[in-house]
Amino acid sequence: VFAELQISVDGRPYRLWVTEFLSRRVDRNNDGQLTATEVGLIPERLLLQTSAADPVEAVRMSGGQSASSAEPEPQVSCEDFASWFANELLQSFNIIAGAVQASDAVRLAALIDADQNGSVSEAELQTARHSLRFRDLDDDQTFTAAELMPFRDPRNQQAAVVPDVANLPFVQLSDDDSIRRAADQIVKRYGKDGAVSRTVLRLSESEPSQESMTSNDLIEFLRNPDHHLHLHVQLADAANASDVEIEIAPHARTFCSAESERRGRLKLSIDDMPIDLRARGGSQGARTMMVNFLLQRMATFDSDKSGYLSEDEFPALQQAMSEQLQIAADFGTVDINGDEMLLRDEVSRFIERDMIATQSQIEVSVRQDGKTLFKILDANRDRRLSPRELNEGFQQLAEYDRNDDHNISESELGTAYALQIGLGQTATLRIDSMSSMNRMAEQTDAVLPGIEGLAGPEWFRRMDRNQDRDVSWREFPGTRTLFDQLDTNHDQLISADEAEQLQGPRP
Template sequence: MRAFVSTFVLASLVIGIGGCNQRVAQTPPPKPAPPVVAKTIVDPLDLISLEDMAEPQAGLPFKLEPYVTPQRLLVFTSHGPIRVDVLLWIDDKPYDHALEELVDHVLTLADANQDGKATWEELANQPELRSGQFGNLSFEDPRQRKQNIDRYDTNRNGWVDRAEVPRMVSRSSARTEAFSVRRTSYAVNRSRTDSPLRQLLDENGNGVIDHDEITSAAHRLRLRDLDDDEIVTPMELITSSGSSMDDMTRRGDRRRFFGGQGMFTLDDNTPWNDLLYAMQENYERGGQLQLDKFPKDNLLHTIDADGDGVLHRDELPKLASLPPEYELTIRFGGDLKEQPRIAMVPFKKSSAEPITRTDEVAVNLGSDWLVFRTRDNVSSEFAHQQAENLLQIYDGNRDGYLEESELPEQGTNINFALADKDEDEKLYVEEIEASLLQRNWIQRCHIRLQGIDGDDPLFRAIDPNRDTRLSARELQQLKSQLSQMDVDQSQSVEFEEIPALLVFEFFRGDQDNNPVVPQLYSESQDATATSNLTPEWFQGMDYNGDGDISLREFLGTPAQFSELDADHDGFITDAEVLSHPNLF
């Protein structure tokens, strides 16, 4: 169905739609025509409007959705690069459409005298832009004003061209789109090297978890259970190792840009020489890229046009036309009750099925775990509640609106005069909400992608339920889990046998350079779900909430424990309790 809709829309859509991938050719001097201030989103053949495409159409048994221009990624893994297409949504609209609305609004502001010519001088004079109310760089200072105009008016014609607006909203003089990919280094080996758990288990420091270390691993981890609750958390591992949280959280950021690049976007601006260099550095330590080291089903074999088994620069552009192995959908804002924030589907029958959590999707590639996350610091969906909170806090006389004397601009970042659109010297909750939404409009349309460090790949491998803690049952199974990693049956786990971890985060909002690493350092406090029929005494005894009752937790007699523990694995589950309803 997706293929049908995509084909229909692509065949019908006039190639003039703006957005992240738009490339506008500039008219050469002496004097190009001024840009026309008009919307560029065109209805395909005027048959179905973009708004109507989200609704069921008469005579059609399915719901049409707007076409989403994919962001094509090439991600480097241990066994070679893979293709991932990313579909971005903002507030229930395709990313391109949401960005176009912002561009249209900025161009309208730039045509203050409504003569049909959008100029940078007019735009810089607009109060919203001049004071940075959109989240853009301020134009208040005369020197800053000139620097901003010089930075964004790339063709120096004085007019605000559509292709120049995304530069301003992304605060970038080098990019033409508001979706940006930050440079990220290849993290396969680094994720293994930096694994705190690997370092802890490798007691003799020889880089290998040998047979004796595998045997003693569970005992050594139990010694890190500082609160003696039969649960070992990452925080306890860090605390007992003597490492400071500051060092652990910043280490990845300091090293993120060392080594070959780990990801590229595939489009008209892809630096193919850089891409080839990165692959040679990642896979051949700078040597010529030989295809015989990659699995036969890797996409690199399909672009070897001359069949010589070596990849050359002129063969790389074909990567952009290859079908993706996975399609990743990311939704920021909007109604997330019906649609998940993040979802990924495989496009090849042989591809592994992704595992999805609220803000994360992960796929086991065998030697690697590939993880995508979202982080949203623009709370557009909470703007109304924020506006009501501000009204409640600052409305001192409780008359239902804010006067200028009641609203401090410092701390709220709301300019009273700009927010008071009807100039009645009163700010009602709707005007406050509109000001909040305008203030983060640019941030809502600026999405960044970056690889992040910090997660422990070995910890993830031995924590199958991904609750970011090791239960007594998981510790009991630890020797078996480590032994399963011993692919070559050498009675030890070598460096390369530890799964690597590649984590990429889509985020919007703040301009920080140190993205949060939530999985390793934040603990899950949710108890494991049990049946509604499970008796209350079970949950009462399960004081650490791991879904099992150990012998230490059990308050009955050893004989009763043995009778309930039907499989004699040392734990009582809710299923085993339900099979003995009359024992208590």
């Protein structure tokens, strides 16, 4: 499904809103004109996105002046500069995986999908123990979320986790590289003999009637795709005032639908997969909170209580800004008027300018909700997968096989996604939101019942070293003949019921 995303802030195209905000903030004398010195106050990471070599050239280019102009200190109106600057900025778009519980973040299908066809077959599930064998870090024959997510620190299992963005089913088409990668992925997953059928792309009747597309054909198509959805996200700088509108193309209404829940939220359904879409505004509140926090810290750093920070007192504030804003600011950059006295207004303006630079990029946070393969297979809810749960898992999945092809895809599982679209956030604010997830996190990845919590005779419970309620051949201390005698259904596992049926002397 192809979606076109249009974003505005307070009724202005979002890049123009950003540049107009910055133009007002760097206009120190409020005369409506910008000099090269004032333009130089804009965060460098934004100026580097322009074709201008330095602030002087930026002023000349935005004001339509030639490089040979005799004017020693060129100026440009705030309006002209903002318009030019908005066209120069990159169309920055960042997809971020939202923090979820560990068992929700495990993309088990991607780990055991041997043929990479986007679904899991019974055969792939039967061989999952072999496919995952190198992830059993503690060699206990079970697989916890910590083991299936190798980038997660097992010593910090109480934390919420962030899935790999590459595993999310959302792709941004913003440049040649991303378009080429998307084309290759589509052909690999949905194509045959190096081409993909037109029906897979679900094009409108107005599109060229070629039956299939090669990877090169698809690249050209993706440069200007036939969009199924047109989304207009109307962000507001103030809180609780954002909105989102959607237009569904006529040829997409058979598999796409949308319902407005309340202002700023939409409930999408794409091929029966629910997607909760939310417009996240309120960036003004985030800026105000950060400014107030750092100004409070500034007061504690003012050791002589002079009402300003000297260069000797600045390092403490410099460290605080580095931690909160992830920037390395020097004293001269923050001290706008160069009087060697850092006032609250100068600090406030510097923080606002830097946070607006961060907000110049659009951020889409994607969180997976609903059922996952890991959670469905985890029949006893101990937050790990045992050999029996993998061996018999397809019986659990059969009810989700809606097309009876004996393959289970994520859409059949009832997987849902929540998308939050807003202006960029500092890493600190994003970490804070993850910390709130941490407070709701499950206590550990695996929940062991203890010997007392296991069924079966005592010898069986003591042999079950990994406490998965089965005894494997590796755990069994007796002979193979005796193991096979106890394993009456020959599934290579002795269950509590089979142990209870043992007659005669107990081992």
